[in-house]
Amino acid sequence: MDALSLVILVAAVASAACWVLSLVTRDTSWVDRAWSIVPVIYVWIFAVDALASGVDATRLVVMAVLVTAWGIRLTFNFARKGGYSGTEDYRWAILRGRLPAWLFQVFNLLFIVGFQMTLLVLITLPADIALRHPAPFSGWDAAFTGLFLALLVGETVADQQQWDFHQRKKAAGGSLGDGFLTAGLFRYSRHPNFFFEQAQWWVFYAIGASAAVASGAGFVGGALNASIVGPVLLTALFIGSTIFTESISASRHPAYADYRRRTSMIVPWPPRERAVAR
Numbered sequence: 244m245d246a247l248s249l250v251i252l253v254a255a256v257a258s259a260a261c262w263v264l265s266l267v268t269r270d271t272s273w274v275d276r277a278w279s280i281v282p283v284i285y286v287w288i289f290a291v292d293a294l295a296s297g298v299d300a301t302r303l304v305v306m307a308v309l310v311t312a313w314g315i316r317l318t319f320n321f322a323r324k325g326g327y328s329g330t331e332d333y334r335w336a337i338l339r340g341r342l343p344a345w346l347f348q349v350f351n352l353l354f355i356v357g358f359q360m361t362l363l364v365l366i367t368l369p370a371d372i373a374l375r376h377p378a379p380f381s382g383w384d385a386a387f388t389g390l391f392l393a394l395l396v397g398e399t400v401a402d403q404q405q406w407d408f409h410q411r412k413k414a415a416g417g418s419l420g421d422g423f424l425t426a427g428l429f430r431y432s433r434h435p436n437f438f439f440e441q442a443q444w445w446v447f448y449a450i451g452a453s454a455a456v457a458s459g460a461g462f463v464g465g466a467l468n469a470s471i472v473g474p475v476l477l478t479a480l481f482i483g484s485t486i487f488t489e490s491i492s493a494s495r496h497p498a499y500a501d502y503r504r505r506t507s508m509i510v511p512w513p514p515r516e517r518a519v520a521r
Contacts, residue, residue, distance in 0.1 A: 246292035247371050250285045250364060257281050258360040262352060271335045271351050274359045276327060279317035281360075282367050286310045289370035298377040302384055302454055306370050306447065309391050313443060316395060320402045334484075337491060362480065365473035366444050369451025372470050378457035384450055391446045398439035401428045405436065421498035431511040433489070433502065437481050438509045444474045485509065 244252070261273040290307040293300035321327070335355070339347050404427040412419040428435040448471055455465040485508060493499045505515045 246289045246374060250288050250367070250371075253284060253288070254281065254360060254364045258356055261360065262356045265351055265356065268329075270329065270331045271339075271355050272326070272331045274355055275321070275332055277360075278363065279314045279321060282363050283307075283311050283314040285364060285367040286370045289367070289374050293374050293377070299379055300377075301380040302373050302378070302450065303370060305380065305384065305388055306373060306450055309388065309395075309447070310367070312392075312395060316399055320406070323406070334488060334491065338487075359480075362473070362476055365470075366447070366477055368470035368473055369448045372451035372468055373454040376455045376458035376460065378454050381453060381457055383453045383457075387446050387450045387453065391443055391450075394439045394443045394446065397428070398436050398443070401436035401439060404428060421502070422496040423492060423499060423502070425502055425506070428511065429506075430514055431507065433506050433508050434485055435511055437485060438511060441474070441478050441481055441509075444477055448474050481509070 257277055261277060264273045265271045286303075286307045290300060290303040293303040338350070342350065405424055408419070408424040408426075412422075432438055451470055452466050452468060455468055460468075489499070489503065489508075493503070507514075
């Protein structure tokens with residue numbers, strides 16, 4: 244069985260498991276718990292295939308190590324927030340309350356499990372591109388590797404700032420300032436961790452594309468190849484999720500409307516000045 248077929252098989256089993264568990268436990272966060280784990284498995288499947296085939300597997304091993312570092316960081320952050328303790332994502336609970344039971348289960352099967360588990364395969368397909376276009380590890384690969392690691396550090400800092408804020412908020416009895424974080428990286432983006440997360444997968448795509456270009460592929464099929472669908476759909480998912488999340492935040496915190504006016508949604512950018520009353 245080739246690497247891609249094995250990845251699809253593993254993804255199908257993982258998807259079925261998440262769906263069945265969501266029905267048995269009435270908890271739709273099983274995909275969230277798998278999110279930081281299954282991509283690591285998928286990329287290592289591609290890397291092991293390259294190692295076994297005897298080609299220069301440097302690029303794929305580096306890609307696997309990068310995604311492993313990504314997975315370890317995300318798993319740790321998810322775990323400390325109680326993600327593996329049986330706590331369901333609050334957004335799914337809110338959405339369940341807004342939809343008829345049957346419609347929510349359709350949404351669960353098609354989107355929460357079906358779309359998201361498929362997306363976790365799609366974002367790892369640059370590794371398949373690199374496997375199909377073996378080429379020596381280049382200076383471009385080294386630059387993209389450094390950029391990926393820098394973005395990983397950025398996301399780590401953003402998540403730590405958010406964690407520290409919520410710990411202070413909890414210690415203060417559940418109320419602190421406006422109720423949400425506006426300092427540090429959150430001064431420049433309402434969701435800097437989302438920016439760094441998406442950017443890492445765009446860089447991952449670039450590493451796969453560099454392999455195709457180095458092996459002689461042209462712009463189409465090389466720099467621009469089919470695996471771009473992964474980061475495109477991931478970005479679309481994050482935008483949609485952010486809009487939904489912010490609708491909840493705005494309903495809970497009156498000051499959030501002003502924060503939205505002043506601060507970029509995802510891409511870090513200098514904040515706009517507060518409006519001066521006349």
